[in-house]
Amino acid sequence: MTDPYDPAREGAQMSFDGRMSYGDYLRLPTLLDAQHPLSDAHDELLFIIQHQTSELWMRLALHELMAARAALQGARPRPAFKMLARVARIFEQLNSAWDVLRTMTPSDYTTFREALGQSSGFQSHQYRQIEFLLGNRNPAMLRPHEHRPDILALLTAELEQPSLYDVALRVLDVSVPLPKEVLNRDVRQPYAAQESVIAAWTEVYRAPETHWELYELAEKLVDLEDYFRRWRFNHVTTVERVIGFKRGTGGTGGVSYLKRMLEVELFPELWHLRTDL
Numbered sequence: 001m002t003d004p005y006d007p008a009r010e011g012a013q014m015s016f017d018g019r020m021s022y023g024d025y026l027r028l029p030t031l032l033d034a035q036h037p038l039s040d041a042h043d044e045l046l047f048i049i050q051h052q053t054s055e056l057w058m059r060l061a062l063h064e065l066m067a068a069r070a071a072l073q074g075a076r077p078r079p080a081f082k083m084l085a086r087v088a089r090i091f092e093q094l095n096s097a098w099d100v101l102r103t104m105t106p107s108d109y110t111t112f113r114e115a116l117g118q119s120s121g122f123q124s125h126q127y128r129q130i131e132f133l134l135g136n137r138n139p140a141m142l143r144p145h146e147h148r149p150d151i152l153a154l155l156t157a158e159l160e161q162p163s164l165y166d167v168a169l170r171v172l173d174v175s176v177p178l179p180k181e182v183l184n185r186d187v188r189q190p191y192a193a194q195e196s197v198i199a200a201w202t203e204v205y206r207a208p209e210t211h212w213e214l215y216e217l218a219e220k221l222v223d224l225e226d227y228f229r230r231w232r233f234n235h236v237t238t239v240e241r242v243i244g245f246k247r248g249t250g251g252t253g254g255v256s257y258l259k260r261m262l263e264v265e266l267f268p269e270l271w272h273l274r275t276d277l
Ligand code: HEM
Pocket: 050, 051, 054, 055, 101, 109, 119, 120, 121, 122, 123, 124, 127, 235, 238, 239, 242, 243, 247, 248, 249, 250, 251, 252, 253, 254, 255, 257, 258, 261
């Protein structure tokens, strides 16, 4: 009879006394001690893990987006393209995650919804920072964070900086000059589409071979927004499936609020230019 396989014979490390192990490096004790359901409902753990994993992916998305913006500001477009492509994939990951959550029926959710009180994804500061960074800016969204000066400071600092799209427009301006009002706008305020910007991006799309990097930048942004729109759509559809037209725990109209958010255009001119190309 042969001995059972022992990975130690081929060198697998088996002793972690005084050595950093997998769990040490990944801080698993902290990570796996952060799930505290407030009810006895079976599905509450799914709900918690779904949100915690989403927040982890959002953390990575922010890391990539901030680096991509810095790379564009530093005239390093190629590393920025790589990071933007990764962010689109992160959103794809978040999109697939809805398939797991959708296994929770309205009957399952009502067993613990009351335990959530007035908490809601509406108060996700990382989500709000992603929106602000991409260019969907509304200072009113700072208010739910007023009780947390540290988070408020992060979000306010984000509003003070040009958004990813503001930076993309400055890159565009180097080859296709834009009006001063576009470049010197108050970056804290919501962005409104401009005819002059449509005209500038149209030049890029009419001659991709002349403006190859701008063309690539534009398509990376469109790709990212495409995935982001799918996330919003998956969210609102799941919400309607699970709570119908009830008001949200965060106090908004629920589905009506989320449907309104479907109309947001992050990089409006990149979509508008296509009609007359
Ligand atoms: C059964 C599952 C879910 C339900 C019923 C639900 C419901 C809602 C509702 C009704 C709102 C509107 C705000 C309010 O009044 O509460 C909202 C906002 C939000 N939810 Fe969810 N949600 C679910 C899952 C998720 C998941 C998995 C995430 C991932 C992080 C998420 C993130 C958000 C975010 C970021 C907002 C703010 C959106 C914005 O302001 O544009 N939600 N959700």
